């Protein structure tokens with residue numbers, strides 16, 4: 001065996017991919033350095049099979065991590081693919097903002113949540129700090145701790161892998177098409193879980209989706225700044241609206257106010273803000289609008305830092321940009337039209353459902369537009385099921401909900417919870433050889449209880465602390 005092949009094998013083994021790529025499946029993905037002569041469409045077939053798996057999770061944000069860990073915990077052969085080079089989704093793009101609703105009311109919410117927390121805390125105080133219901137973390141530790149969790153659970157994974165289409169057979173999603181450095185390839189699966197946040201997989205498969213371009217929540221490019229002159233105790237520094245008004249004439253793209261918050265046990269600060277709110281409602285599922293949102297945001301954050309230096313309080317006069325997110329953070333885009341659509345009323349009243357598979361807590365937050373109280377409310381299994389397509393479940397911020405329903409409880413702890421439930425459901429449907437929609441919710445609930453999920457928390461009022469966005 002050549003040196004080259006040994007190191008490649010070791011590398012794949014480190015990713016949990018050793019077994020998968022060592023056998024015939026590798027041979028079925030042409031090992032050629034030059035692009036094949038014919039492209040995917042011309043070849044007219046799907047013979048460039050890269051992977052075949054039981055559960056395929058698309059998207060490695062909070063929902064995807066919950067889904068992969070949930071499915072693997074049930075013994076399903078689980079594969080997760082992610083567009084970026086790391087897992088964590090918006091939780092990492094936002095450079096340190098708190099991962100909320102991980103232990104609401106200071107109570108653990110599931111074995112999966114605790115696995116995520118445990119892996120992060122294993123890196124010590126530099127990695128994370130618990131505040132109320134959420135964790136403030138240094139995202140570079142978070143990224144590797146998620147790899148640790150996936151590998152511990154036996155999930156196989158690929159990064160730098162974008163799903164660009166689906167393979168639908170007899171109204172069932174049978175696989176997806178991914179973009180790779182060697183061109184397009186396919187991954188076939190018994191059940192696919194769409195955790196893309198934007199319902200990409202569902203949309204490609206022809207599922208009905210929901211979207212409100214006229215009122216979509218703003219996107220935000222996170223900034224990390226250093227050289228804040230603080231006394232070592234202050235957690236938040238505010239660039240208030242009075243100072244912003246003075247700065248606006250010179251820096252017209254800046255938002256109306258913003259806050260700098262300390263990254264866990266670090267000397268730098270991250271900035272969360274209303275981002276594109278000043279530009280109107282931008283629907284990022286339109287590629288031209290996505291480009292506009294991203295590029296204007298990049299100009300905006302430079303203006304924000306310059307404005308803070310010139311017009312901000314004394315402690316911000318010397319700040320420096322030390323980084324920005326890999327892309328704008330997306331609060332809301334496209335969602336599935338499922339068998340049940342969660343609404344504002346469900347959140348305000350604290351609705352409970354017989355087919356509850358998760359609950360959502362926290363605040364109704366439409367991106368600095370409205371932050372009002374809600375009750376802990378159930379998520380029915382039906383909200384994870386696209387109306388007409390089989391072989392597919394959805395979790396995270398793309399579940400079936402209205403504009404405000406979606407904003408209610410989109411905190412990351414809640415997205416992990418719907419992901420966890422989708423993972424369990426996918427695994428059960430494989431075991432029972434049925435479609436996800438044919439599963440009895442009671443069976444999913446039974447397994448979730450074994451995973452330490454308390455499904456009786458929906459319908460309850462929350463303590464003051466729960467609303468705090470930290």
Ligand SMILES: Cc1cc2nc3c(=O)[nH]c(=O)nc-3n(C[C@H](O)[C@H](O)[C@H](O)COP(=O)(O)OP(=O)(O)OC[C@H]3O[C@@H](n4cnc5c(N)ncnc54)[C@H](O)[C@@H]3O)c2cc1C
Nearest residue numbers: 059061062063083089090100163197329330331396397412
């Ligand atoms: C600016 C902002 C501030 C927020 N503040 C907070 C906060 O303080 N605390 C909190 O808990 N929550 C906060 N949220 C909400 C929370 O971050 C999101 O609701 C949550 O991350 C959604 O999780 P998700 O897994 O559904 O989607 P995402 O986090 O969006 O993850 C989706 C993942 O799928 C990948 N992906 C997308 N399309 C594809 C594709 N076609 N192929 C492969 N991979 C794909 C993406 O790269 C990404 O990793 C905030 C959100 C934003 C945008």
